Amino acid sequence: RPQPLKKPGLLRNQAYLDGAFVDADGGGTVAVDNPATGETLGTVPRMGAAETERAIAAAAAALPAWRARTAKDRAAILRRWFTLIMENQEDLAAIMTAEQGKPLVESRGEIAYAASFIEWFSEEAKRIYGDVIPAHGPDKRIVVIKQPIGVCAAITPWNFPAAMITRKAGPALAAGCTMVLKPASQTPFSALALCVLAEEAGIPKGVLSCVTGSAQAIGGAMTASPVVRKLSFTGSTEIGRELLAQCAPTVKKTSMELGGNAPFIVFDDADLDLAVKGAIASKYRNAGQTCVCANRILVQDGVYDAFAERLARAVQAMAVGDGFEAGTVIGPLIDAKAVAKVEEHVSDALEKGARIVTGGRRHARGGSFYEPTVLADTTPQMRIFREETFGPVAPLFRFRTEEEAVALANDTEFGLASYFYGRDIGRVWRVAEALDYGMVGINEGIISTEVAPFGGVKESGLGREGSHYGIDDYLEIKYLCMGGI
Numbered sequence: 004r005p006q007p008l009k010k011p012g013l014l015r016n017q018a019y020l021d022g023a024f025v026d027a028d029g030g031g032t033v034a035v036d037n038p039a040t041g042e043t044l045g046t047v048p049r050m051g052a053a054e055t056e057r058a059i060a061a062a063a064a065a066l067p068a069w070r071a072r073t074a075k076d077r078a079a080i081l082r083r084w085f086t087l088i089m090e091n092q093e094d095l096a097a098i099m100t101a102e103q104g105k106p107l108v109e110s111r112g113e114i115a116y117a118a119s120f121i122e123w124f125s126e127e128a129k130r131i132y133g134d135v136i137p138a139h140g141p142d143k144r145i146v147v148i149k150q151p152i153g154v155c156a157a158i159t160p161w162n163f164p165a166a167m168i169t170r171k172a173g174p175a176l177a178a179g180c181t182m183v184l185k186p187a188s189q190t191p192f193s194a195l196a197l198c199v200l201a202e203e204a205g206i207p208k209g210v211l212s213c214v215t216g217s218a219q220a221i222g223g224a225m226t227a228s229p230v231v232r233k234l235s236f237t238g239s240t241e242i243g244r245e246l247l248a249q250c251a252p253t254v255k256k257t258s259m260e261l262g263g264n265a266p267f268i269v270f271d272d273a274d275l276d277l278a279v280k281g282a283i284a285s286k287y288r289n290a291g292q293t294c295v296c297a298n299r300i301l302v303q304d305g306v307y308d309a310f311a312e313r314l315a316r317a318v319q320a321m322a323v324g325d326g327f328e329a330g331t332v333i334g335p336l337i338d339a340k341a342v343a344k345v346e347e348h349v350s351d352a353l354e355k356g357a358r359i360v361t362g363g364r365r366h367a368r369g370g371s372f373y374e375p376t377v378l379a380d381t382t383p384q385m386r387i388f389r390e391e392t393f394g395p396v397a398p399l400f401r402f403r404t405e406e407e408a409v410a411l412a413n414d415t416e417f418g419l420a421s422y423f424y425g426r427d428i429g430r431v432w433r434v435a436e437a438l439d440y441g442m443v444g445i446n447e448g449i450i451s452t453e454v455a456p457f458g459g460v461k462e463s464g465l466g467r468e469g470s471h472y473g474i475d476d477y478l479e480i481k482y483l484c485m486g487g488i
């Protein structure tokens with residue numbers, strides 16, 4: 004059961020706009036539900052274009068003073084924000100589990116992960132170096148400086164209610180940009196709690212605002228505004244494509260972290276226990292609701308049956324429940340629509356000849372709980388091969404050769420995360436280079452960290468988040484040519 008918050012002020016039912024917590028202009032609200040119980044936790048304002056435009060104006064007004072501060076100054080404020088997030092880890096985790104459903108241990112982990120981006124970029128703020136280039140004439144000098152892009156907008160999803168925000172706001176604010184954020188309507192309380200702490204850390208008014216409500220109206224105002232110079236979006240490829248089109252008339256810079264269809268390849272010479280452990284971590288984290296979750300498990304002929312058996316045994320041991328119950332490993336899916344999609348993928352696979360090894364239906368708890376599932380004999384003709392399932396279902400595809408595995412893995416318009424297990428050093432290099440993906444886990448199922456560049460190729464997106472590359476997404480390069488020397 005959830006404990007009462009140590010700091011009740013973290014839970015806000017108003018949006019954060021220009022340094023104040025406020026209601027929507029018309030007073031409308033959106034309800035936020037607990038996906039484990041269906042009960043309504045509270046409401047947030049249903050805002051639209053007018054409030055978004057005010058937040059953008061506030062971000063523009065705050066920009067000159069924020070970018071003029073020294074990097075060290077901004078770094079100190081971000082560092083305080085990091086410290087406050089970690090000091091309030093328990094409360095933030097409880098808010099997250101209540102609105103998102105993930106097990107409390109995963110929520111605690113996400114809060115630490117979210118905070119790590121603020122810590123990392125507080126450090127990177129001081130290392131935005133320029134360049135001096137040997138010039139093309141004796142009386143000339145060439146200098147390259149990096150400057151903040153300006154006012155940025157961010158739209159974030161419900162599957163990582165805190166980390167997807169800090170991964171954008173951290174580098175933006177460190178670089179000297181200001182930001183207007185629209186969190187997912189399913190998980191706005193985590194976003195607003197982060198704003199409470201941002202204010203406490205000393206982030207000046209207008210530098211970070213959080214507008215809740217209509218995705219279309221808020222996204223429309225963000226993309227239409229000529230003042231907003233950059234949009235960073237994490238969500239589905241479908242919506243990402245729409246937002247890219249909406250950004251075209253004002254030629255905005257964009258970062259797009261979109262869908263994935265991650266292959267997880269197990270070769271004959273893999274350490275099978277390690278591969279099972281990696282598959283469990285990669286596939287079932289957040290009940291399978293991450294864009295880097297293994298979506299297609301490709302297993303070589305010689306170890307197929309042994310892998311299926313060991314994976315099924317591990318899956319059967321996973322406890323399904325409310326994220327607040329001790330021992331829960333798999334929480335509910337976010338909503339009824341998510342369960343319906345998982346059901347469609349499983350029934351399509353079964354109709355086309357797949358076999359249930361374990362699970363394969365809604366969980367006896369009802370609501371949006373689904374049994375952790377392993378399917379065998381799945382084939383590329385099934386929807387589960389083509390589309391992101393975003394649920395706790397592991398389909399096992401059989402392959403014979405390395406070439407076949409790589410061809411299957413790359414047979415998708417997506418290119419976010421990929422994984423493979425094997426020990427032959429030549430093959431490790433060959434396969435790592437041949438996979439058309441932005442990220443490759445080699446004998447490793449969990450690859451997300453603030454120190455490495457996260458991002459995809461093909462229709463999985465544009466740009467990189469985290470690492471020393473991540474701040475480039477919020478910087479413009481300016482070339483100064485000095486003549487007459």
Ligand code: ADP
Nearest residue numbers: 158159160186187188218219222237238239242
């Ligand atoms: P998911 O399937 O993970 O919910 P979406 O792409 O639908 O992914 O949503 C991700 C984020 O994009 C959420 O904050 C959502 O509110 C927002 N969103 C959805 N539709 C639109 C839209 N038409 N314009 C702007 N933002 C949108």
